[in-house]
Amino acid sequence: MERPLIELENVSVTLRNLEIPMVTGVSFAVRPREIFGIVGESGSGKTLLTRTIFALHEDTYLSAGKVTFDGEVLPLNGYMKAMKRRLGHAIGYIPQDPFASLNPTMRVGEQITEALYLAKGYPQKSERAREAAIGLLAEVGIAEPALAFRQFPDQFSGGMRQRIVIAIALSQDPRLLIADEPTTALDAFTQRRVMELLLERSRNRDLAVLLISHNLELLRQSVDRMAVLYGGQLLNVTPTADIGTRAVHPYAQALFDCMPTRDKALSDIRSIPGEPVGAGFGRRGCAFASRCAHAAETCRTQDLPINQGHGDRFSACLLGMGA
Numbered sequence: 001m002e003r004p005l006i007e008l009e010n011v012s013v014t015l016r017n018l019e020i021p022m023v024t025g026v027s028f029a030v031r032p033r034e035i036f037g038i039v040g041e042s043g044s045g046k047t048l049l050t051r052t053i054f055a056l057h058e059d060t061y062l063s064a065g066k067v068t069f070d071g072e073v074l075p076l077n078g079y080m081k082a083m084k085r086r087l088g089h090a091i092g093y094i095p096q097d098p099f100a101s102l103n104p105t106m107r108v109g110e111q112i113t114e115a116l117y118l119a120k121g122y123p124q125k126s127e128r129a130r131e132a133a134i135g136l137l138a139e140v141g142i143a144e145p146a147l148a149f150r151q152f153p154d155q156f157s158g159g160m161r162q163r164i165v166i167a168i169a170l171s172q173d174p175r176l177l178i179a180d181e182p183t184t185a186l187d188a189f190t191q192r193r194v195m196e197l198l199l200e201r202s203r204n205r206d207l208a209v210l211l212i213s214h215n216l217e218l219l220r221q222s223v224d225r226m227a228v229l230y231g232g233q234l235l236n237v238t239p240t241a242d243i244g245t246r247a248v249h250p251y252a253q254a255l256f257d258c259m260p261t262r263d264k265a266l267s268d269i270r271s272i273p274g275e276p277v278g279a280g281f282g283r284r285g286c287a288f289a290s291r292c293a294h295a296a297e298t299c300r301t302q303d304l305p306i307n308q309g310h311g312d313r314f315s316a317c318l319l320g321m322g323a
């Protein structure tokens with residue numbers, strides 16, 4: 001099996017000021033060219049985990065575990081510095097909101113040539129940088145790339161802006177692209193077009209993608225495997241093809257049961273009882289136990305198993321379900 005591009009082993013994320021562990025015991029590996037998802041309800045800790053791993057969060061730190069990128073272990077001490085060296089080169093980031101992530105006062109071309117200068121050293125005003133930027137705009141489906149080069153972000157729709165953000169991320173020739181809810185700010189149709197573009201570009205460029213979303217259906221259509229987070233715990237790692245077809249962790253099953261799909265009758269859609277438990281669960285046992293139809297005493301008293309090795313599947317269910 002190929003060496004993972006990035007591997008998390010028993011990673012915990014802690015809030016800096018309060019010293020509260022928010023995400024605990026997360027292990028998974030993303031392989032080269034793999035489209036890997038992280039799914040979980042709002043507040044489950046997806047963003048905290050991702051932004052901490054990629055050194056984008058000032059309020060949290062990696063308090064335990066091991067992160068290996070491309071075969072190199074990044075030290076916990078000095079982690080942010082070590083990871084920041086890879087951001088913008090080996091790793092590209094596409095944030096949630098294309099409206100907030102582009103500078104409204106700078107022309108689109110300037111923003112791309114700035115990224116090209118930082119990643120590849122192309123002088124910003126050079127013809128080489130201009131040509132590369134226009135090429136990138138064409139690559140992400142901007143109809144008149146030479147014109148777009150001279151325009152400002154507010155002259156574009158949300159979907160077009162997100163394409164420009166993707167062009168900036170691609171300008172750095174990354175091997176791993178992180179996309180945190182990249183389409184939530186867009187309408188359903190545009191969402192689909194932008195996702196298609198993202199996946200097509202990654203296949204074309206042999207990129208691995210880490211796609212974070214609360215939308216199980218979006219992930220089911222897009223990713224090869226996914227990690228399921230709940231209450232800051234990793235409950236399941238599963239090939240996407242398993243969802244709805246073979247046993248997965250009871251929480252992943254419950255998420256699937258409440259998701260409307262084309263082949264499901266309205267009466268088959270079931271909501272999950274109880275209130276969601278947010279990141280920072282901080283007790284022994286499974287954070288999902290209070291809402292799980294199968295929960296037993298052991299689910300409240302035992303520590304969750306940790307995902308070991310690089311297998312395709314992992315279930316943290318203390319009753320052995322979905323393993």
Ligand SMILES: Nc1ncnc2c1ncn2[C@@H]1O[C@H](COP(=O)(O)OP(=O)(O)OP(=O)(O)O)[C@@H](O)[C@H]1O
Pocket residue numbers: 015022040041042043044045046047048049059214278279
């Ligand atoms: N700086 C912070 N200080 C205190 N709590 C925080 C901080 N940042 C996030 N949290 C809390 O941590 C929890 C997890 O947040 P996170 O943003 O990771 O959730 P999420 O799973 O990405 O949800 P969403 O899909 O809504 O973005 C939330 O309850 C949030 O309120």
